[in-house]
Amino acid sequence: MSQDNIADPSKPSPGRIYDYVLGGSHNFEVDRQTADQLLKILPFLSKFARLQRWTLQDIAVELSERRGYDVIIDFASGLPTMDHIHYKVPKGTTVIYSDFDPVVVEYARDILKDTPDVYFFQADARKPEELLSRPEVENILGGRRKVGFAYWGFSVFVPDEDISHAVRSIYDWAAPGSCLAFNAQMADINPEDPGIKVGLQMYERIGQRCFPRPLKQYYELLKPWQPDAKGFIPLLEWHGFDQSELGQEDVATYGPMGGGYGAYLIK
Amino acid sequence: METMSSVQSEQLTALLAQSIEDHRADLVARYLAVLREALFSSRAAVHPSALKSFAADEVEVLLQFLRQAESSATARGEQLHQAGFHVGAIVKSIQVTRQFLLGHLESSQITPMLEIVDAYEIAIMEGFIQSIDNTNRIERGQLERVLNALHQRDHD
Numbered sequence: 001m002s003q004d005n006i007a008d009p010s011k012p013s014p015g016r017i018y019d020y021v022l023g024g025s026h027n028f029e030v031d032r033q034t035a036d037q038l039l040k041i042l043p044f045l046s047k048f049a050r051l052q053r054w055t056l057q058d059i060a061v062e063l064s065e066r067r068g069y070d071v072i073i074d075f076a077s078g079l080p081t082m083d084h085i086h087y088k089v090p091k092g093t094t095v096i097y098s099d100f101d102p103v104v105v106e107y108a109r110d111i112l113k114d115t116p117d118v119y120f121f122q123a124d125a126r127k128p129e130e131l132l133s134r135p136e137v138e139n140i141l142g143g144r145r146k147v148g149f150a151y152w153g154f155s156v157f158v159p160d161e162d163i164s165h166a167v168r169s170i171y172d173w174a175a176p177g178s179c180l181a182f183n184a185q186m187a188d189i190n191p192e193d194p195g196i197k198v199g200l201q202m203y204e205r206i207g208q209r210c211f212p213r214p215l216k217q218y219y220e221l222l223k224p225w226q227p228d229a230k231g232f233i234p235l236l237e238w239h240g241f242d243q244s245e246l247g248q249e250d251v252a253t254y255g256p257m258g259g260g261y262g263a264y265l266i267k
Numbered sequence: 268m269e270t271m272s273s274v275q276s277e278q279l280t281a282l283l284a285q286s287i288e289d290h291r292a293d294l295v296a297r298y299l300a301v302l303r304e305a306l307f308s309s310r311a312a313v314h315p316s317a318l319k320s321f322a323a324d325e326v327e328v329l330l331q332f333l334r335q336a337e338s339s340a341t342a343r344g345e346q347l348h349q350a351g352f353h354v355g356a357i358v359k360s361i362q363v364t365r366q367f368l369l370g371h372l373e374s375s376q377i378t379p380m381l382e383i384v385d386a387y388e389i390a391i392m393e394g395f396i397q398s399i400d401n402t403n404r405i406e407r408g409q410l411e412r413v414l415n416a417l418h419q420r421d422h423d
Contacts, residue, residue, distance in 0.1 A: 022310065022311040023308075023309065023311060023351065023353070025402070025403075025406055026406070046307060047307050049311070050306075050311045054314050054315060057314055058314075082312045082349075082351070083310065083311045083312035083314075083351070103413065103417065106413045106416050106417055107413050110409045110412050111409065240315070
């Protein structure tokens with residue numbers, strides 16, 4: 001993920017572009033201009049982003065209420081707005097958010113104020129061990145390592161070796177029975193599609209390289225985690241939509257399943 | 268134009284409420300269709316699984332409004348904004364209300380009905396806009412505090 005521009009409101013930031021695409025207001029004119037250009041080239045992006053975010057809300061409920069985890073640790077969280085994890089979990093669930101961007105961290109802490117059991121740390125999602133070994137985090141967890149994790153909504157920005165390292169490091173830290181909700185973002189998109197090419201170049205211009213890859217490759221990168229019985233589910237299907245949400249051009253660009261998949265990976 | 272007496276007005280609102288009760292499922296389905304249509308324009312906080320409940324609540328709020336609880340419509344406008352609905356969803360919902368009631372009234376009742384729906388629309392939009400203003404104020408404050416904190420940190 002890019003380390004450039006993140007605290008600079010005069011340059012577009014991928015995180016703030018995402019916020020704008022989701023209909024948020026924590027973004028600047030420069031982000032909105034870039035996002036509007038991206039949306040012109042890739043109109044499905046706005047649906048794609050919402051599908052991702054709705055799934056994150058489902059994950060919060062699934063991990064806490066159905067699978068019984070009392071701790072959820074989220075990486076590259078972005079702002080903890082009302083569509084985020086801590087709004088969806090039962091009272092008493094510990095939620096640890098993290099983000100690399102110091103502006104996001106400062107903003108997030110202002111939003112959360114003294115919200116009980118919810119914490120926000122500056123941390124690099126490529127190096128989860130740094131977050132997990134922080135004394136403050138260890139203190140919050142009090143030895144709990146059977147945890148629900150979310151690695152959601154940014155994997156296309158992370159190179160292969162960093163994904164492998166990150167998930168392995170979470171695996172090594174976590175107790176057996178832990179669960180990692182993982183988003184295979186933009187999997188199986190068509191990298192030769194002219195819209196995708198321009199979109200990727202735009203991200204590159206703002207200092208953010210993208211690493212689109214086939215779903216099959218994600219399965220390899222995520223070992224030794226094992227997807228649960230359902231495996232990776234297309235996010236369209238996750239929310240009960242069918243391919244009619246995709247135009248013909250969208251299918252050519254994002255593939256027949258819309259390019260986003262989610263799975264619960266188990267240790 | 269002749270204005271309605273309060274008795275006539277009460278009779279009309281009672282009639283409207285009855286029509287809504289009699290065709291509640293149809294009205295909920297119509298609200299659901301427009302909320303669904305605006306789903307991808309609304310903020311991501313509006314989860315698809317919540318739409319049915321929002322559509323059912325729309326009917327309840329309308330009934331409460333007809334029972335002279337104007338503030339319920341203003342509060343509803345605020346709630347819809349805070350929930351993340353796009354303004355287009357609100358405008359279309361009100362259109363649905365108008366069209367639904369048009370379909371269930373005698374022609375002589377249409378003008379007073381439109382006045383009632385106008386008042387409903389104003390109350391909803393007032394609430395929605397108030398919520399936008401409040402949110403903007405809160406977010407401006409957040410932005411100022413964040414920039415100050417970062418500025419302070421740079422100078423420490």
